[in-house]
Amino acid sequence: MSIPHSQVPLLDWTLADSDKPAFIAQLRGILINGGFLYLQNTPVPPALIDQMVDATAKFFALPAEAKDAADMNDTAHFNGYLRRGPVENPTREQFNYGDDHADAAEGAPVYHNIHGRTPWPDDALFPGCRAIMGEYYKHLKALSIKFTCFVAEALGLAADAFEPLFESDVARRQLRCKLLRYPACAPSTTGFVAHTDSNFLTYLLQASDEPGLEMQNASGEWSAAPTIRGTFIILVGRVLEKITHRLVKAPMHRVVSPTKGTRYSVGYFQGVAMDTRVAEASAKYKYPQEVLDMQRAREEREGDNTEFRLVESDNLPAGEAVLNFKLKAHPLVAYKFYPALFPKFYPDGLPAKYASMVH
Numbered sequence: 001m002s003i004p005h006s007q008v009p010l011l012d013w014t015l016a017d018s019d020k021p022a023f024i025a026q027l028r029g030i031l032i033n034g035g036f037l038y039l040q041n042t043p044v045p046p047a048l049i050d051q052m053v054d055a056t057a058k059f060f061a062l063p064a065e066a067k068d069a070a071d072m073n074d075t076a077h078f079n080g081y082l083r084r085g086p087v088e089n090p091t092r093e094q095f096n097y098g099d100d101h102a103d104a105a106e107g108a109p110v111y112h113n114i115h116g117r118t119p120w121p122d123d124a125l126f127p128g129c130r131a132i133m134g135e136y137y138k139h140l141k142a143l144s145i146k147f148t149c150f151v152a153e154a155l156g157l158a159a160d161a162f163e164p165l166f167e168s169d170v171a172r173r174q175l176r177c178k179l180l181r182y183p184a185c186a187p188s189t190t191g192f193v194a195h196t197d198s199n200f201l202t203y204l205l206q207a208s209d210e211p212g213l214e215m216q217n218a219s220g221e222w223s224a225a226p227t228i229r230g231t232f233i234i235l236v237g238r239v240l241e242k243i244t245h246r247l248v249k250a251p252m253h254r255v256v257s258p259t260k261g262t263r264y265s266v267g268y269f270q271g272v273a274m275d276t277r278v279a280e281a282s283a284k285y286k287y288p289q290e291v292l293d294m295q296r297a298r299e300e301r302e303g304d305n306t307e308f309r310l311v312e313s314d315n316l317p318a319g320e321a322v323l324n325f326k327l328k329a330h331p332l333v334a335y336k337f338y339p340a341l342f343p344k345f346y347p348d349g350l351p352a353k354y355a356s357m358v359h
């Protein structure tokens, strides 16, 4: 079942200019009661969104060798291309990119290696690809910085209340774009398993009309989240859930592969500073009673009496938690670039199916 159009949580960015209190009140209700929304009429130019949609399909249409030349498994930084194949990614292709960074300094914590350069396919094969994707990234960065202020205000805090969570140098922030291509699978299969996002906030562009994304509601029911051209779907991530002591909840979502046609999406993932410890940061935030009352009302309505709890990894610097998560997801990168950590995650060595991929 699809979310009925009248029930799609749609928020108009321009309302922030014309009637800020109404905008903040709507955002507050949506965040506390749902944890995801469609944001429309943002400052991201519609022509740029169209270019990004085209560029995403065109990127994946490049010859396999060109994409493989930008293999994520050949770098330590988790950016680059992951082919679709029986070993790693049976239902989708993926390309991650972000700001380019110099390699981590000598003696820096190992998790600083999540920063690095993105490998790209030869630009001559798709002139303009990097320029369009770079421009998109720049606009999403500006959007995410502004939207984070709105989220803080919606939760009854000062607009800059979340600023200390992020690197003060905007160029060093934990931001990543992820392009995904889900080819048709018949019979229908899971394209992306049910999960909550682990970061702070996600800004998702559904870059095709093929259905596939599904959101789970409080009763456990799944509904298709339709593509609405020109909007971004904003998803609360687990870090924001923890920083707000579950005043907002990270929504469970999944992707069902299309049975015909191809589905494309572009996620923009906003994470907190590498050195931020979520447990410690979370303790510093206090929310006003009127928003806490809305949380109580939601919990009563949903019959949710689970107590808010942090986990062991919330005591780690966020970059270390991210690295651990990524090393579990990418055994080849762990094997090739993190030999000191590899045995901790793979005590029995590289899983057999990956052996043929070592070159």
Ligand SMILES: O=C(O)CCC(=O)C(=O)O
Residues within 6 Å of the ligand: 178, 180, 192, 197, 204, 213, 253, 254, 255, 264, 265, 267
């Ligand atoms: O492809 C999509 O629309 C969703 C992808 C997603 O949930 C993710 O990358 O975390």
Ligand SMILES: [Fe+2]
Residues within 6 Å of the ligand: 195, 196, 197, 253
């Ligand atoms: Fe997700």
